[in-house]
Amino acid sequence: MRAVSPTRVILIVLDGVGAGALPDADRYGDAGSDTLGHISRAVALRLPTLERWGLGRIDDLEGIAPVPHPTAHFGKMAERSAGKDTVIGHWEMTGVITPTPFPTYPNGFPPEVIGPFEAAIGRKVLGNKVASGTEILKELGAEQMATGAPIVYTSADSVFQIAAHEATIPPEKLWEISRIARNLLKPPHQVARVIARPFIGEPGRFVRTDRRRDFSVAPPAETLLDRLQAARIPVIGIGKIEDIFSGRGISESVHTHDNNDGIDQTVRFIDRTDTGLIFTNLVDFDMLYGHRNDAVGFAKALEEFDRRLPEIVSKMKEGDWLILTADHGNDPLFPGTDHTREHVPLIVFQKGVASGRDLGIRATFADLGQTLAEHFGVDRLPVGESFLPLIAAPAA
Incomplete structure (x- = not known):
C-alpha cells in the first residue's frame, strides 16, 4: 500500500x-x-x-x-x-x-421455500411464479388488495420479489416481510436479492412506487x-x-x-x-x-x-x-x-x-x-x- x-x-x-x-x-x-x-x-x-x-x-x-x-x-x-x-x-x-x-426459479419457488415464509409472516402468498412486475399487478393486484396476501414472483434473475399495495401492507411492513425472507433464504436457496415492490392505485391503474427496497446477500x-x-x-x-x-x-x-x-x-x-x-x-x-x-x-x-x-x-x-x-x-x-x-x-x-x-x-x-x-x-x-x-x- x-x-x-x-x-x-x-x-x-x-x-x-x-x-x-x-x-x-x-x-x-x-x-x-x-x-x-x-x-x-x-x-x-x-x-x-x-x-x-x-x-x-x-x-x-x-x-x-x-x-x-x-x-x-x-x-x-x-x-x-x-x-x-x-x-x-x-x-x-x-x-x-x-x-x-445464484439460483433461479423458472417454475416458481418450491414448498420448502414458500412454506416457511408463509409461516413466518402469518400470511398465505399469491402468485409464486415467473412474471413481469407490471403484468402480475394486472393479474393479482386486486386480489392482493382484497386479501392482504403479498404477491411473490421471480424472473430469469435470482430474485425473490414481494409486491403489496401500500394501503394493505405499508412499505415499512413490506420491508420487514422482505427482511424475513432474506433471513430464510439460505443455501441452496440463497437468491441474490429479495426485492420489496410496493404499489398504489386502483385495479387497471396500478403503479409501482419508489419505495422499493433491495435486500441483497x-x-x-x-x-x-x-x-x-x-x-x-x-x-x-x-x-x-x-x-x-x-x-x-x-x-x-x-x-x-x-x-x-x-x-x-x-x-x-x-x-x-x-x-x-x-x-x-x-x-x-x-x-x-x-x-x-x-x-x-x-x-x-x-x-x-x-x-x-x-x-x-x-x-x-x-x-x-x-x-x-x-x-x-x-x-x-x-x-x-x-x-x-x-x-x-x-x-x-x-x-x-x-x-x-x-x-x-x-x-x-x-x-x-x-x-x-x-x-x-x-x-x-x-x-x-x-x-x-x-x-x-x-x-x-
Missing part, C-alpha cells in the same frame, strides 16, 4: 446499459444482444457529450461518431462472473468474482468499499448501492426516486465531499425501459443523462475523476424482458485532462476496482489489473 492524498472519484453505474454481447452470451440465450447498438439503430439517438468522450469508439452506434480524439479515456469491460445480475456485476467491479450463479469477500472504509476514505452510496452491498463499506447513503434524483444527489454530494468515492446507481434504464422493452424511453433517458453531464463536470475540481460504466445489459429490442449478457462501457473523464486513451477490452469488471484501489492507495484486490499506469503515463 502506498501513501497518497486521495482525490475524489464519482462512479456512476448506468444500470442495464450494455455495449454488445459477450463471447459466452449464447450460454445465457443472449447471443446477438447489444443494448446501446440496437437502441441507436432504432431511435435517432443524440449524445453529444458522451460522443466527445469516446462512446462511439466503444460500440457500433448509429448517430454517435467514433471521434478520433476523445476527451475521456474509453473502453469496455467483460464480465468474468457467472451470471448477469445487478449484484454480481457491482461486486465484480469492486473486486469480488462470483464463479457460480452480503458480499462473500472483502470489496474495494471495505478497504476504502478501513482506510477512512469516505464512500457515499447513492441509489441502491447500499442495498447491493448490504450496507458494508458505506460511510453514508441515500436512496433515490429516479435517475434525475440520483444525479441531483450526486451533485449534492460533490458539493459536500472533498475526497473519497461517490458511488451512484441510476436504475431507470434497467427498471423502467429495459425490462419493459421500451427502446424510445431508454433513448430519452440516455439523452437526459447526457444533457446533465456538463452540470456534473462543472461541480468537479481539477484532478477529480468521473467514471461511467454499467453492471450488465438489458437490451429492450432483444427477445424477452430479462438482463442480457453483455460487455459494459467504460468511460473515465479526468477533470483537467484534455485527451483520452483507449483502454481496450478489459478482461473483468474487477480491473475498475483494482484501478481505484491503486488510485486511492489501499491494498491490492485479489483480482483485476489496474489501468492506472496507462492513463497516468505522460502523453507520447
Whole structure:
C-alpha cells in the first residue's frame, strides 16, 4: 500500500446499459444482444457529450461518431462472473468474482421455500411464479388488495420479489416481510436479492412506487468499499448501492426516486465531499425501459443523462475523476424482458485532462476496482489489473 492524498472519484453505474454481447452470451440465450447498438439503430439517438468522450469508439452506434480524439479515456469491460445480475456485476467491479450463479426459479419457488415464509409472516402468498412486475399487478393486484396476501414472483434473475399495495401492507411492513425472507433464504436457496415492490392505485391503474427496497446477500469477500472504509476514505452510496452491498463499506447513503434524483444527489454530494468515492446507481434504464422493452424511453433517458453531464463536470475540481460504466445489459429490442449478457462501457473523464486513451477490452469488471484501489492507495484486490499506469503515463 502506498501513501497518497486521495482525490475524489464519482462512479456512476448506468444500470442495464450494455455495449454488445459477450463471447459466452449464447450460454445465457443472449447471443446477438447489444443494448446501446440496437437502441441507436432504432431511435435517432443524440449524445453529444458522451460522443466527445469516446462512446462511439466503444460500440457500433448509429448517430454517435467514433471521434478520433476523445476527451475521456474509453473502453469496455467483460464480465468474468457467472451470471448477469445487478449484484454480481457491482461486486465484480469492486473486486469480488462470483464463479457460480445464484439460483433461479423458472417454475416458481418450491414448498420448502414458500412454506416457511408463509409461516413466518402469518400470511398465505399469491402468485409464486415467473412474471413481469407490471403484468402480475394486472393479474393479482386486486386480489392482493382484497386479501392482504403479498404477491411473490421471480424472473430469469435470482430474485425473490414481494409486491403489496401500500394501503394493505405499508412499505415499512413490506420491508420487514422482505427482511424475513432474506433471513430464510439460505443455501441452496440463497437468491441474490429479495426485492420489496410496493404499489398504489386502483385495479387497471396500478403503479409501482419508489419505495422499493433491495435486500441483497452480503458480499462473500472483502470489496474495494471495505478497504476504502478501513482506510477512512469516505464512500457515499447513492441509489441502491447500499442495498447491493448490504450496507458494508458505506460511510453514508441515500436512496433515490429516479435517475434525475440520483444525479441531483450526486451533485449534492460533490458539493459536500472533498475526497473519497461517490458511488451512484441510476436504475431507470434497467427498471423502467429495459425490462419493459421500451427502446424510445431508454433513448430519452440516455439523452437526459447526457444533457446533465456538463452540470456534473462543472461541480468537479481539477484532478477529480468521473467514471461511467454499467453492471450488465438489458437490451429492450432483444427477445424477452430479462438482463442480457453483455460487455459494459467504460468511460473515465479526468477533470483537467484534455485527451483520452483507449483502454481496450478489459478482461473483468474487477480491473475498475483494482484501478481505484491503486488510485486511492489501499491494498491490492485479489483480482483485476489496474489501468492506472496507462492513463497516468505522460502523453507520447
